[in-house]
Amino acid sequence: MTGIVRISDDALARACGAESLVMAFEKLGWTVEHVSSWGMHWLEPLVEVNGVGWGAVTVDRVADIAEGGAHDLCIGPVAEHPFIASQQQLTFARAGRTRPLSLDDYATTGGWAGLDRAREIGGEQVLAEMLRSGLRGRGGAGFPAGIKWQTVAKAEGTRKYVVCNADEGDSGTFADRMLMEGDPFALIEGMAICAHAVGASQGYIYLRSEYPDAQRKLEAALALSAHIIAPFRVEVRMGAGTYVCGEETSLLNSLEGKRGEVRAKPPLPALQGLFGCPTVVNNVLTLAAVPHILTEGGAALYESLGVERSKGTMPIQIAGNVKHGGLYETAFGVTLRELVYDIAGGTASGRPVKAVQVGGPLGAYIHPDQFDLPFDYEAYTAADALIGHGGIVVFDDTADMAALARFAMQFCAAESCGKCTPCRIGSVRGTEIIERILTGGRKADAVESLPQMHNVRQSERSLEEQVMLLEDLCETMKFGSLCALGGFTPYPVMSALRHWPEDFGLAREAALA
Amino acid sequence: MKTIDEIVADHADREGPLLPILHEIQAALGCIDAEAETRIAELLNLTRAEVHGVVSFYHDFKTKPDERPVVQVCRAEACQARGVEAMMAAAHLAAGDRVRLDTVYCLGLCSVGPNARVGDDLHARLNENSLAKLVENA
Numbered sequence: 001m002t003g004i005v006r007i008s009d010d011a012l013a014r015a016c017g018a019e020s021l022v023m024a025f026e027k028l029g030w031t032v033e034h035v036s037s038w039g040m041h042w043l044e045p046l047v048e049v050n051g052v053g054w055g056a057v058t059v060d061r062v063a064d065i066a067e068g069g070a071h072d073l074c075i076g077p078v079a080e081h082p083f084i085a086s087q088q089q090l091t092f093a094r095a096g097r098t099r100p101l102s103l104d105d106y107a108t109t110g111g112w113a114g115l116d117r118a119r120e121i122g123g124e125q126v127l128a129e130m131l132r133s134g135l136r137g138r139g140g141a142g143f144p145a146g147i148k149w150q151t152v153a154k155a156e157g158t159r160k161y162v163v164c165n166a167d168e169g170d171s172g173t174f175a176d177r178m179l180m181e182g183d184p185f186a187l188i189e190g191m192a193i194c195a196h197a198v199g200a201s202q203g204y205i206y207l208r209s210e211y212p213d214a215q216r217k218l219e220a221a222l223a224l225s226a227h228i229i230a231p232f233r234v235e236v237r238m239g240a241g242t243y244v245c246g247e248e249t250s251l252l253n254s255l256e257g258k259r260g261e262v263r264a265k266p267p268l269p270a271l272q273g274l275f276g277c278p279t280v281v282n283n284v285l286t287l288a289a290v291p292h293i294l295t296e297g298g299a300a301l302y303e304s305l306g307v308e309r310s311k312g313t314m315p316i317q318i319a320g321n322v323k324h325g326g327l328y329e330t331a332f333g334v335t336l337r338e339l340v341y342d343i344a345g346g347t348a349s350g351r352p353v354k355a356v357q358v359g360g361p362l363g364a365y366i367h368p369d370q371f372d373l374p375f376d377y378e379a380y381t382a383a384d385a386l387i388g389h390g391g392i393v394v395f396d397d398t399a400d401m402a403a404l405a406r407f408a409m410q411f412c413a414a415e416s417c418g419k420c421t422p423c424r425i426g427s428v429r430g431t432e433i434i435e436r437i438l439t440g441g442r443k444a445d446a447v448e449s450l451p452q453m454h455n456v457r458q459s460e461r462s463l464e465e466q467v468m469l470l471e472d473l474c475e476t477m478k479f480g481s482l483c484a485l486g487g488f489t490p491y492p493v494m495s496a497l498r499h500w501p502e503d504f505g506l507a508r509e510a511a512l513a
Numbered sequence: 514m515k516t517i518d519e520i521v522a523d524h525a526d527r528e529g530p531l532l533p534i535l536h537e538i539q540a541a542l543g544c545i546d547a548e549a550e551t552r553i554a555e556l557l558n559l560t561r562a563e564v565h566g567v568v569s570f571y572h573d574f575k576t577k578p579d580e581r582p583v584v585q586v587c588r589a590e591a592c593q594a595r596g597v598e599a600m601m602a603a604a605h606l607a608a609g610d611r612v613r614l615d616t617v618y619c620l621g622l623c624s625v626g627p628n629a630r631v632g633d634d635l636h637a638r639l640n641e642n643s644l645a646k647l648v649e650n651a
Contacts, residue, residue, distance in 0.1 A: 012622045015635035041624040171589030174621040202528075209536075209573055210620055212633045235527075238536055240571030243618060257531030259570040275528065318624060320594035325624025348595070357590055361618070393591045393623065404590070411589075411618065417570075 001066055002029040006048040008096070010037035010181050011213040012174070016056065018045035024062040036182025038096030039327030040083050043075065048096075053078035083324060083343065088305065090292045090313050091285060092175075092329045094183045101220050106185045112228060114294035118193045126197040126294065127153060133299040134311030135290070139165055139246075139283030140359065140388040140484065142310075142377045145290075148280060151270040152198040155278035160200040162191050162232075163255065163274060163281045166207040166214070167239050167246040170360025172391035175315040176284035178327055180207070180214040183288070184221035190287035192229040193294055194280055203234040204274070206251050209241055243361075243415040247483045248281040250417060261419045262483045283389070285315060306332035310376040320357075320393035321347045337371040340394055351396040355500070357404075359388025361411050362488035364495035365401065386491065401500035406434040408492040412485060423486025426477040430493065433470045437463065437504055463506065467497070514541055517549055521556045531557065531567055535574055544578040582651040584608070585615045585630040586644070591623035600627060600641045607648040614648065 005025050007018050022032050025047075038046060043055030047065055054065050054073040064070035075081055078096065089095065098105035106112070118126045131146035152160060164187065168176040180187060191203045207215055218236050226233070237255055239245050245254045249263035252274050273279025289312065292298050302312040310332035316339065318325050323345035336356055340346065347353055355365040364385035366373065373383055380387050395404075412427035436442055441460045448456045461469070474490035481487040497504060515523075520537045524530040534553065538545055545553075545568050554561040568574045586604065588597055608614045622628045625637040629644060631651050639647065 011635055012625060012637065015622055015628065015637035016625060044625070168621060169619060171587075171619045172591040172623045173619075174623055177621040210617060210630070213635075237532065240532060240536065240573035241617070242571050242573075254532065255529055257529040257567065259566050261570075319591040319626075320623065322624070361590060391591075391623070393594055395594045399594065404593070407590070407593070415618075 001068065002031075003049060004031045004033055006033045006035045007045060008037040008182075009034040009100070010044075010178060011211070012041055012178075013037055013044045013046070014213070016044045017059070020059045021045050021047060021057055021062060024059050025066070028063070028066050030066065034099060036095055036098060036100050037178060038078060038084060039092065039178065040081065040324070041326040042324050046078070048078055051077050051079065053081070083326070083328070086343070087329050088313050088331050089329045090302070091179065091186075091289050091315055092183070092327065093292070094186070095178070095327070098183070100182050100184060100217055101224065103185070103224055106183075110295065111185055111291070112189060114291035114298070115189050115192050115196070115229070117296065118196050118294050123153060123197045123199070126193065129294060129299040130197070130290070133293045133302040134306075134309070135286065135293060135302065136310070136377065137283060138285035138289070138314070138389065139248075140386070142387070145282060145286050148270055148282070149194060149198055151268070152200075152278045152280050155271050157278045159202070159275070159277045160198055161274045161277055161279040162194045162198070162200045162203040163252070163279055164191055164203065164205040164287055165246060165248060165251055165281055165283050166205050166211075167251060168211075168284070168389065169208060169243040169246045170362075170389050170391055172319040172357065172393035173317050173360055173389045174319070175317050175327055175390065177211055177214055179284055179288050179315075180211070181217050184217050185225055186288045186291055187218075187284055188221060188225050188229060188234060190290035191234055192232050193290050194282070194287060195229075195232040198278075198280055200280070201232060203232060204255055205234060205236045206239060206245070206255055207236055208239045208245075243411075244417045244483075244485055247485065250483070251281065252279065259417070261417045262485075264482060285389075289313075307374060307376050308378060310378070314375060314387070314390045316375070317389075317391040318344045318394075319391060321349055321396050322394045323348050332374075332376050334375045335372050336366060336375075336392070339375075339392060340371065344394065347394060347396040349396045349398075351398065353394060354397040354399050355395045355401060355496075357393045357395070357492065358391070359386040360391055361408060362386070362484060362491060363388050363391075364491040365404065365499065366495070367499040369499075384491065384495065386488065401496040401503040402434065402438055402505075405493045405496040405504075406431060406438070408489055408496075409434060412489040416485060420480070420482040420486060422477045422480035423482070423489075426473055426481075426486060427489060430470065430473055430477070430489070433466055433473065434493075436461075437466050437470070441466070467504075467506065470497070517542075517552045518556065521553060531559075531564070532571075535568060535571075539574055542578075543580070544575045546576055546578075579613060581611060581613045583613045583615055583631070584648050584651050585617045585620075587618065587620045587622075587626065587628045587630075588616045589618040589623075591619070592626035592628060595626040597627035600639070600644050603641050603645045604648050607645040612648050612651050
């Protein structure tokens with residue numbers, strides 16, 4: 001039997017062995033369509049024939065599937081799988097359904113409708129609809145995109161820029177990568193709509209160098225769609241392995257060819273951004289949500305989803321020690337309990353869940369007691385946590401929270417740009433304090449033991465004093481750092497200390513006092 | 514192979530060309546040493562300090578050549594949750610001095626970790642044995 005088989009060419013599917021399946025099917029005379037990934041990563045590589053899926057497929061099962069067998073791997077109609085059917089897909093509406101670089105597939109699934117309509121209704125109206133939709137920046141800060149665009153539109157300047165932040169460095173996040181690889185035209189359309197609204201003629205996509213697949217796809221997609229978005233032009237620029245360049249001002253410095261150091265704000269990038277010109281800096285997911293919002297009635301629909309001030313949908317990335325990891329787009333308001341247990345199916349190891357880190361390496365560790373927290377920017381802020389880019393990383397009970405707290409400080413020390421003192425020095429001191437807490441203090445060194453060192457502490461710090469010092473340091477970093485790297489590193493550290501004091505060798509009461 | 518002068522000339526009409534230039538030189542020459550920095554600075558009318566500041570800031574740029582094959586292993590939180598730390602001892606043993614083991618923070622495959630990258634090839638769902646084998650074959 002031969003026919004058409006659909007296999008994803010997403011980097012994740014390829015890393016899981018999709019390419020060998022492609023070759024095996026082609027050898028049997030099948031036609032292989034390279035589509036985007038559905039986002040059900042535990043089933044990758046996923047093989048789809050006439051809408052019916054098999055996963056995770058190994059190359060020795062290809063012949064079976066070609067004959068309509070391999071029932072143990074069959075998941076039935078892919079689109080009806082509970083993981084897909086229970087989502088509200090707006091940004092990822094094409095996931096698994098289209099060929100990423102096919103202009104035909106894009107156009108027949110509603111592509112360019114937002115851009116056409118934006119050109120028809122004019123910039124003012126586009127800004128009004130963006131404001132109405134309530135779309136907030138999906139990169140982490142959650143700033144209303146419409147207000148940012150409006151500021152740039154009103155700013156004086158002969159040149160304006162649209163910059164897409166594709167420096168997705170947070171561990172546990174991959175939605176940007178999936179979108180750029182799976183639906184690159186959606187991002188390009190979103191950027192073109194933005195450029196039209198604010199009056200920009202040049203756009204940049206700042207992409208991290210860890211995503212070579214996304215680079216290839218984006219560059220191919222830009223070449224194919226250049227005539228559609230003209231006179232607007234977009235160029236892909238590669239980062240160079242530096243986490244802090246995901247911070248918008250640091251990213252702008254990097255684009256200018258400088259050290260990726262953070263800039264003090266003000267001036268806001270919206271007024272003085274790239275090369276001192278008014279600049280929109282938005283995350284991939286923010287810009288990719290735009291085409292849908294700009295279709296007829298899109299803004300109203302977007303505004304009707306979600307809770308409180310968190311409107312629309314969030315592509316949530318479920319990662320770490322989970323049974324069913326992947327991308328799950330749903331309206332704001334979903335609880336962690338639903339995400340971790342119902343959707344992700346608990347841990348892959350089968351052990352109890354100990355902690356979930358939401359929002360990347362700068363996000364708080366959330367204890368199972370708090371799993372009823374709704375996915376909502378304000379609710380998370382109130383709980384001393386953050387949504388960030390919407391990645392959740394699940395840990396089972398073998399996780400050592402003190403080691404993870406120390407890792408957070410080490411990560412900050414490794415990635416700090418060095419511009420501000422609380423982050424540059426605080427992260428190193430923080431690592432040392434946690435080290436001391438774990439190893440039971442330290443002895444005075446040779447210099448401190450000299451008789452003329454009158455001001456040296458005579459007694460060793462007690463465990464409680466070390467913890468107090470760590471808390472104090474975290475306060476300083478939180479309020480004194482220039483950007484989120486130093487400012488948010490205290491979240492994972494303090495949440496680990498508060499909820500799992502026993503991992504630090506502390507009595508539970510001591511940490512809560 | 515292109516010279517530094519040719520690479521810089523190729524990017525001359527771009528805005529803020531330094532990073533694309535450095536990427537190309539790193540790929541072509543394997544490193545960006547002091548001599549290269551001086552030449553880039555002259556061509557772009559920058560000081561050598563400015564160029565060195567940029568080269569030394571980014572993890573991707575190396576100032577010394579290293580001919581060894583590189584295996585990048587992700588050791589960020591999501592891969593830690595899936596057990597990467599327990600696999601590192603065997604990986605280091607397999608690497609010895611022949612292979613450079615680099616740590617990266619996130620390859621964006623966080624639901625199927627632990628992950629590693631060799632060149633532009635990505636590898637997922639690694640365990641202690643498969644990672645060690647990957648290092649041996651690098």
